Each structure stands twice: as C-alpha cells, then as structure tokens.
Amino acid sequence: MENSKIWLSSPHMGGNEQNYINKAFEENWIAPLGPNVTGFEEDIRNYLNEDVHIAAVSSGTAALHLALMMIGVKPGDEVLCQSMTFVASANPIRYVGAIPIFVDSEKETLNISPEYLEKAIQSRIKAGKKPKAIIAVHLYGMPYKIDEVHSIAKKYSIPVVEDSAEALGSSYKGQRCGTFGDYSILSFNGNKIITTSGGGALITKNQQLKEKAIFLATQARDNAPYYQHSQIGYNYRMSNISAGIGRGQMEVLDDHVDLRRKMNEFYKNLFDEVKEVKVFYEPEKSYFCNHWLTVIAVDRTYGEEFSSERLRKHLLERNIESRPLWKPMHLQPVFANFPFYGSTISEDAFKKGLCLPSGSNLTDEDKERIAAAIKSFFKYSS
Numbered sequence: 604m605e606n607s608k609i610w611l612s613s614p615h616m617g618g619n620e621q622n623y624i625n626k627a628f629e630e631n632w633i634a635p636l637g638p639n640v641t642g643f644e645e646d647i648r649n650y651l652n653e654d655v656h657i658a659a660v661s662s663g664t665a666a667l668h669l670a671l672m673m674i675g676v677k678p679g680d681e682v683l684c685q686s687m688t689f690v691a692s693a694n695p696i697r698y699v700g701a702i703p704i705f706v707d708s709e710k711e712t713l714n715i716s717p718e719y720l721e722k723a724i725q726s727r728i729k730a731g732k733k734p735k736a737i738i739a740v741h742l743y744g745m746p747y748k749i750d751e752v753h754s755i756a757k758k759y760s761i762p763v764v765e766d767s768a769e770a771l772g773s774s775y776k777g778q779r780c781g782t783f784g785d786y787s788i789l790s791f792n793g794n795k796i797i798t799t800s801g802g803g804a805l806i807t808k809n810q811q812l813k814e815k816a817i818f819l820a821t822q823a824r825d826n827a828p829y830y831q832h833s834q835i836g837y838n839y840r841m842s843n844i845s846a847g848i849g850r851g852q853m854e855v856l857d858d859h860v861d862l863r864r865k866m867n868e869f870y871k872n873l874f875d876e877v878k879e880v881k882v883f884y885e886p887e888k889s890y891f892c893n894h895w896l897t898v899i900a901v902d903r904t905y906g907e908e909f910s911s912e913r914l915r916k917h918l919l920e921r922n923i924e925s926r927p928l929w930k931p932m933h934l935q936p937v938f939a940n941f942p943f944y945g946s947t948i949s950e951d952a953f954k955k956g957l958c959l960p961s962g963s964n965l966t967d968e969d970k971e972r973i974a975a976a977i978k979s980f981f982k983y984s985s
C-alpha cells in the first residue's frame with residue numbers, strides 16, 4: 604500500500620448510486636430523460652432550499668453556454684469574467700461569439716475583485732460598450748465577495764452568472780452557493796465534490812426559464828407532431844443513468860462536505876509551525892466553504908523556481924498528487940489578445956499556490972503519508 608497513488612480529488616461513491624442505476628435498467632429508462640433526471644433536479648432544489656429551478660444537463664460547461672444564450676449574449680458583445688478560474692468559465696463566452704474581458708482577483712478569497720470589476724465596467728462603458736454579463740466564480744468552493752459583486756452588478760444592471768461548479772455545499776450568510784446569480788451553474792464532473800461521472804446543472808429563477816433552457820438543451824424542437832425547428836438547439840440534457848449516480852451522491856453530499864472541511868483542518872494544523880505557508884480558509888464568519896480543494900500559498904523561492912513547484916515534485920516522487928492553482932485566463936495563450944483589468948494578484952497566487960489532496964475518501968494512512976511527505980520537505984518536527 605505504501606506506493607498506492609494519493610489523488611487530489613477522486614470520485615467517492617456513497618453506496619446507493621448503483622440502486623438508482625439498476626432501477627433505470629429495470630424500467631428501461633436508458634435515455635437523456637427519465638425519473639432519475641427529474642428526481643435529481645428535485646433533490647438539488649430541496650438541498651439549495653431557495654425558490655430556484657434546476658435543469659440537469661450534460662456538463663457545467665453546457666450550463667454556462669445555456670446561461671449566456673438565455674441572457675441573450677450575441678456575437679461581438681462583451682462579457683466580464685474572473686480571470687483566475689478553470690478555462691470552462693471562459694470558453695462559453697467564445698461559443699456565443701462574445702469577447703471576454705478578464706478581471707483580476709482580490710487576496711482574501713482569490714475570486715473576482717470588486718474594485719477591478721467596477722473599474723472594468725466603467726472603462727468599457729466609457730469606450731461605448733456596456734458588458735452584457737458578469738461571470739463570477741466560487742474558486743475551490745470559497746464564496747466570492749457576494750455582497751460587493753452583486754451590488755456592483757445591480758448598480759450597472761448587469762446580470763451575474765454564478766459559476767458554482769466547485770461550490771455545491773458552500774454558503775454565504777446561510778444561503779447556499781448556486782442560488783445567488785441571475786443564472787447559476789453546478790458541475791458534477793469526476794473530480795468535483797459530488798459526481799455523476801460527468802454532468803452539470805443550470806439554475807434559474809423561475810419555471811419558464813427552466814423550460815426555455817430545457818428547450819434549448821433538447822434541440823429546440825417546436826410544439827408540433829413532426830420535428831420542426833425555428834431556432835438552433837443543442838443536445839445538452841443529462842442522461843437518466845448519470846442522474847441515477849447523482850441521486851445517490853446527493854444522499855452523501857453533506858458527509859462529503861464535512862470530510863473535505865476536516866481535510867482543511869488537517870492542513871491548518873500541519874502547517875501551523877511553517878511560517879512561509881499560508882493555508883486558505885474563510886476570511887470571516889459569513890463564509891462557509893465546502894473546501895473542495897485546500898489551497899496553500901508558499902512564500903519562498905529557490906532561485907528561479909517557486910517552492911510550490913518544488914513541493915509539487917517532492918509530493919509526486921512520493922506518489923502524492925497535488926496541482927498548481929488555475930492559471931489565470933489573461934495569461935493563457937488562447938486568450939492573450941483580450942482585455943484584462945487588474946494587477947498581479949491572480950498571477951502571484953498562481954505562482955505561489957498549490958492545491959493539496961482534499962478528497963472525502965482519504966484514509967488516516969493517506970493523511971500520515973501526506974504529513975510525512977510535507978514534513979520532510981519543510982524539515983520541521985511536530
């Protein structure tokens with residue numbers, strides 16, 4: 604067992620997933636619709652505990668694409684987007700032919716900076732183009748500065764797409780993430796807090812918007828006995844098999860959040876004595892983070908090399924996976940020519956940061972191995 608791989612975040616089944624899948628087989632609901640899809644949507648709605656409406660789709664990326672289409676973003680429009688994020692937050696802006704305008708992070712949550720967000724809006728309006736949407740992300744499960752970001756959005760009447768792909772189970776002032784945006788999205792990819800093997804959800808404010816989203820996600824078929832189409836549609840609905848996995852996963856979501864939060868505690872204790880390491884956690888009591896991944900910043904360099912990269916290699920040699928933070932979008936070759944508002948906050952976080960193994964299925968032995976590996980790197984004793 605000494606050499607088995609410790610993953611950053613791997614699927615963790617609760618046990619009941621297989622039963623929902625078996626039921627789908629027994630009833631021959633092997634399709635992108637069925638009782639598991641409807642049931643999974645209800646489970647999510649009950650969990651989020653707000654007046655929201657859920658459309659289960661094939662991925663979080665598809666949900667973001669649908670959100671931008673529902674807002675009516677058109678080719679040549681501009682969309683503001685948190686620069687420090689996974690590429691899937693930004694790609695859908697290009698799917699609809701719009702222009703991403705990237706915004707830097709603030710230091711506390713590493714999410715979109717309210718200060719630079721407002722500067723970007725004012726600058727774009729001055730240049731004659733008011734942005735059509737704001738994509739804000741709860742990175743690694745940490746809620747962004749919700750009050751500030753939404754009050755700016757309101758001030759300029761710009762809809763917010765809340766990318767809650769990493770934040771199911773997180774909340775802010777007691778309200779669950781996934782319920783703050785004009786549109787919100789979730790992801791159930793393999794490494795997220797719960798998984799359907801691959802899948803996502805679009806969260807809307809009313810039933811008509813949900814129906815519109817499902818219409819677009821099922822090839823935009825008109826109400827006719829034959830196949831008639833008056834607009835372009837997509838094949839984005841979730842499969843009834845995937846939704847079965849999702850139903851089983853919803854039963855263990857709170858346990859998984861609890862276990863991931865314990866991993867964050869474990870790292871806080873582990874790094875207590877290491878001055879150059881900062882473990883990220885909630886800046887204040889209003890925030891509740893699912894700690895999908897625990898993030899550290901290592902403030903030390905070895906010549907040209909940042910110590911986060913050295914630590915990553917050190918862990919890998921011991922068969923422990925860790926990962927650099929998301930490389931900001933304004934530093935990505937594919938987005939090099941789009942505007943950016945900010946300074947070097949996300950860039951510095953990217954250089955110093957590292958995501959550590961955070962899965963809800965890590966064992967005590969795994970934790971001992973991780974602790975030993977980290978201690979041998981920093982050479983401190985407990």
Ligand SMILES: *Cc1c(COP(=O)(O)O)cnc(C)c1O
Nearest residue numbers: 662663664689691692768790792
């Ligand atoms: C995973 C992720 C997505 C995309 O979700 P998929 O289901 O993989 O398409 C979008 N945004 C963020 C921040 C993510 O982490």
